[in-house]
Amino acid sequence: MEPIIIENVLLNENRTNILIENSKITGIGTQIPMPVNAIRIDGRGKAAFPAFANMHTHAAMTLLKGMGSDMPLQQWLNESIWPAEKHLDGEAVYWGVKLACLEMIKSGTTLFNDMYFHLPHAAKAVAEMGIRGVLGLNVFGDGDELTDESFRQLRGEVEGAGELLKLSIAPHSVYTVSEKGLVHCAEMSSRHDTIFQIHMSETEHEVQECLSNHQFRPYALLEHLGVLGLTEGRFVGAHSLYLDAEEIDLMARHRITVTHNPASNLKLGSGYRFLYTEMRNAGVNVALGTDGSASSNSLDMIEAARLMSYLQKGVRQDPTVLPATELMQVVSENGFKAAGINAGRIEVGKVADLILVDLDNLAFVPMHNPLSGLFYAAHGDAVDTVVCNGRIVMRNRHVEGEEEIRTQARRHAQLLRVER
Ligand SMILES: [Zn+2]
The missing domain is CATH 2.30.40.10 (Urease, subunit C, domain 1)
Known part of the structure; x- marks a missing residue:
């Protein structure tokens, strides 16, 4: 070079x-x-x-950008997104990821943390575009299909596509993956030393449902199941809007990275009280993402950063919260750190x-x-x-x-x- x-x-x-x-x-x-x-x-x-690190997205979903806006989350998924996704084959994912990488490059992003399917096609697209992708294998239910052998094979295909690619394990959420499946994914992540990424506490409804089904709030449930211990320093929780103090303490203790997705949270009406200051003070690594373009319509991290900053200042009625230098750290260094890459600052070394x-x-x-x-x-x-x-x-x-x-x-x- x-x-x-x-x-x-x-x-x-x-x-x-x-x-x-x-x-x-x-x-x-x-x-x-x-x-x-x-x-x-x-x-x-x-x-x-x-450069920026987009720490939660679904790159291929950029092909769905603009489909079925202005609907409640479940209706939007059932009526608009899931029917269209059925047609997304490997070739469509390949071009969707190319398009997403193009948009990311054009707005300054060189690392993205993704969750989706047809990962070998996605990996090929990312490698050709020359940026970094952590590609999360989505798991639902008990995740029985995920074995050491299948994981090793997929890893060979994804990481073999290019040196800037990494495979990770991505159980979708605590409401779509069983307790058994969550533990299985955590054990796999521990054995294969990969990032464990999951949607967490995105809506208030989801937290209430978790309490009534499992008698725990989502992060407390994962602690109870041993998942947080198994994924120490490798856990990336997307959203994480609805937390109590005890959960924030657990998150800091287990060196969790949280990815805030303000555009998606606002547009889907999920909420806006992201507990940035509380998490930062506790020692949680806070990163930023756009979420998929199906919900957020844009992969522009400068826009995401501005939304995050303005929300923090507005909600707290305090313009001193999250100054621009700290915002730069959230948008860049904290994300690279979660992926184990020593970038995010322009310094020798x-x-x-x-x-x-x-x-x-x-x-x-x-x-x-x-x-x-x-x-x-x-x-x-x-x-x-x-x-x-x-x-x-x-x-x-x-x-x-x-x-x-x-x-x-x-x-x-x-x-x-x-x-x-
Ligand atoms: Zn997502």
């Missing part, structure tokens, strides 16, 4: 050069050496930031996942503060260049093969609407 040198770029309000070699940031400064074989990027008129934004974008004109511009004014389309693992995946907003992705994604989305 050729080294990359980004020259005269704005980093933390100073102009500097950034050198990237062998997937790492190896030099920052105006006097650093410039290898003769380096790819040179002119950073004038650009600012560098860490860190893995080179970073973006350049175009300072001619009106969000940055004028620019009193680059981070304010990014989170409080910009949209994903301000991103000009994306580097993932030391490789350029977008330059001057151009991504390899994007015309074909548009054409194929439209075609496959149309096929989902046909009665078969």
Whole structure:
């Protein structure tokens, strides 16, 4: 891999050069050496930031974007999403994931944590797009079909597709997976040392149902079953909107990562009182996601970050909550950390996942503060260049093969609407 040198770029309000070699940031400064074989990027008129980590999504569902809006969750799933999903074959998933990766790259994301099916097709798509995917194998019921042998085989297919891919285990939720299935998934995650990801406490109804069926709140149930112990440091709980203090304590103790999905939670009417400050103070690793485009309609992490920030400030009636520097950590470093990747900061020694934004974008004109511009004014389309693992995946907003992705994604989305 050729080294990359980004020259005269704005980093933390100073102009500097950034050198990237062998997937790492190896030099920052105006006097650093410039290898003769380096790819040179002119950073004038650009600012560098860490790339984003979208820690909960269902990438292929971007083909369902805009289907059946403005309905209650269960009705939306039953009448709109699940019938269309029946038509989603491997090829459709492949093009859906390509489209999602294209949108993510164009808005500065280089890592996504996903839950879906047809994973080998998804893995091929992610590998071709050049970004990182943690692909979660969805499990329902008792999960009997998931065996050590089947997992090993699938892992070979997914992780064999490219070095930036990881397979994880994704029991859907405590209301669609049995107690036996949850324990089985946790044991598998422990034996195979993979991320365990699950939808948790997304709605108030779900928590009440868990209490009446299991006599525990969702996180307390997983503690009771031994799941939190088995998945220590590898557990990613999406949503987690309805928690009590005892659960937050359990989550911190078991080094859980929580993924907040403000756009999905708001649009589906699930709620908005995400307990960010309480979780952060307890030591829970809080990351951010968009959820699938079927519910949130967008994979733009800048939009997700702004929504999270504004909700925290508004709900708490306190503008000092979640300042932009801390928001950057939530959007980037905390997500990479959950996936075991040493990225999320532009510093020597860190893995080179970073973006350049175009300072001619009106969000940055004028620019009193680059981070304010990014989170409080910009949209994903301000991103000009994306580097993932030391490789350029977008330059001057151009991504390899994007015309074909548009054409194929439209075609496959149309096929989902046909009665078969
Ligand atoms: Zn989800």
